[in-house]
Amino acid sequence: MTWVRLLLALAALVAAMPAAARDVAVVGARLYAAPDAAAIDDSIVLIHDGRIAAVGRHGGVAVPDDADRIDARGKVLTAGFWNSHVHLTTDLLIAPDRASDAALGDALAAMFTRWGFTTIFDLASTMAGANEIRSRITDGRVAGPQILTAGEPFYPTGGTPVYARPIYAQHRLPSAEIRSTDEAVARVDRQVGEGADGIKLFTGAIVGGETGVLVMPAAQVRAIAAEAHRHGRPVFAHPTNGAGVQVAVENGVDILAHSAPLMGAWPADFAHDLAQRHVALIPTLSLFEHYPAEATPVAIAVQQVRALAEAGGDILFGTDAGFMDVYDTSAEYRLLAGAIDWRAILAALTTTPARRFGQSGSRGRIAPGMVADLVLLDGDPARDTTAFAHVWMTLKDGRAIFRAGD
Numbered sequence: 334m335t336w337v338r339l340l341l342a343l344a345a346l347v348a349a350m351p352a353a354a355r356d357v358a359v360v361g362a363r364l365y366a367a368p369d370a371a372a373i374d375d376s377i378v379l380i381h382d383g384r385i386a387a388v389g390r391h392g393g394v395a396v397p398d399d400a401d402r403i404d405a406r407g408k409v410l411t412a413g414f415w416n417s418h419v420h421l422t423t424d425l426l427i428a429p430d431r432a433s434d435a436a437l438g439d440a441l442a443a444m445f446t447r448w449g450f451t452t453i454f455d456l457a458s459t460m461a462g463a464n465e466i467r468s469r470i471t472d473g474r475v476a477g478p479q480i481l482t483a484g485e486p487f488y489p490t491g492g493t494p495v496y497a498r499p500i501y502a503q504h505r506l507p508s509a510e511i512r513s514t515d516e517a518v519a520r521v522d523r524q525v526g527e528g529a530d531g532i533k534l535f536t537g538a539i540v541g542g543e544t545g546v547l548v549m550p551a552a553q554v555r556a557i558a559a560e561a562h563r564h565g566r567p568v569f570a571h572p573t574n575g576a577g578v579q580v581a582v583e584n585g586v587d588i589l590a591h592s593a594p595l596m597g598a599w600p601a602d603f604a605h606d607l608a609q610r611h612v613a614l615i616p617t618l619s620l621f622e623h624y625p626a627e628a629t630p631v632a633i634a635v636q637q638v639r640a641l642a643e644a645g646g647d648i649l650f651g652t653d654a655g656f657m658d659v660y661d662t663s664a665e666y667r668l669l670a671g672a673i674d675w676r677a678i679l680a681a682l683t684t685t686p687a688r689r690f691g692q693s694g695s696r697g698r699i700a701p702g703m704v705a706d707l708v709l710l711d712g713d714p715a716r717d718t719t720a721f722a723h724v725w726m727t728l729k730d731g732r733a734i735f736r737a738g739d
């Protein structure tokens with residue numbers, strides 16, 4: 334090989350290598366680094382290799398000359414949001430192997446990243462579908478959030494919810510009903526082995542007809558929850574009514590995936606009991622407003638959120654996107670403002686899920702060393718909580734995965 338050919342070969346090799354990512358500086362925003370942190374106006378956040386390298390006031394952080402600058406003057410900067418209750422069950426997301434990368438990216442943007450979500454917890458879909466979507470995100474083929482999944486849910490025997498039956502029929506999915514306690518425990522092991530990050534139980538399944546709500550037997554809840562905990566996985570419950578809440582909280586469930594207005598207002602001592610047991614609540618208030626029913630007034634759900642927050646319990650933000658086909662988060666923020674203040678809402682979006690799901694060392698706050706998952710808002714939630722829905726840009730691992738106007 335001549336020297337020239339060797340040099341050409343080397344040049345081709347270098348060209349084929351990914352360029353070293355340049356540092357990114359987000360400049361000029363009002364920064365809320367954490368729910369309990371004072372605002373920093375005219376801030377700088379410097380990102381190196383997908384992590385936050387420095388945080389401070391303009392002038393207090395040296396920005397390399399060749400850094401990419403994001404002019405964020407007039408915007409509000411927070412840590413990336415978590416949506417702790419979604420479903421990867423739209424027609425496109427439940428069969429992602431048939432979707433192009435572009436179509437998948439568009440669907441994830443419309444549902445999640447466009448609303449500032451850099452992490453989502455999928456509370457029932459299929460392990461195969463969820464794994465396919467997240468592998469295409471981690472491969473870099475598709476822009477999308479970090480996906481945690483509960484995979485296939487656990488319904489009581491005979492308890493596939495009325496609204497879920499058409500999905501099982503249309504997509505020819507195997508039943509997710511519990512056949513026996515042993516079989517359910519074995520399925521926990523299998524799903525964790527396949528990558529499940531949590532386990533979802535329908536402790537109160539809406540089956541309609543004369544039964545109405547089918548409650549999961551306590552022994553099954555206890556056995557499944559214990560197996561999930563043995564693997565270090567959190568257990569979620571769809572409770573529906575008082576019996577569904579009770580069997581969940583008394584048998585090891587960690588997180589109620591909905592409030593339960595059907596059971597009425599929560600007295601302070603009941604809310605204290607939930608907080609003592611470290612049971613967290615995902616309010617999904619807009620769900621109850623979107624499907625109004627006399628028996629489930631949203632005002633009761635708002636009261637339950639307020640009662641648990643006042644008792645010191647954990648609130649996790651979640652919308653049930655995927656079951657809900659309205660993805661705009663404005664209504665959820667408007668309703669939550671009736672129960673908790675904007676800083677508590679920011680905690681429900683960031684620090685609380687990061688802590689509950691074992692990532693508080695890497696996500697949930699803006700601080701040196703943390704993953705650069707960030708949201709820029711066009712508006713200040715301190716003034717109007719619906720500003721949390723006015724997302725101007727979403728960054729994951731320091732890269733913009735959504736920009737308003739694109």
Ligand SMILES: [Zn+2]
Nearest residue numbers: 420456653656
């Ligand atoms: Zn749901």
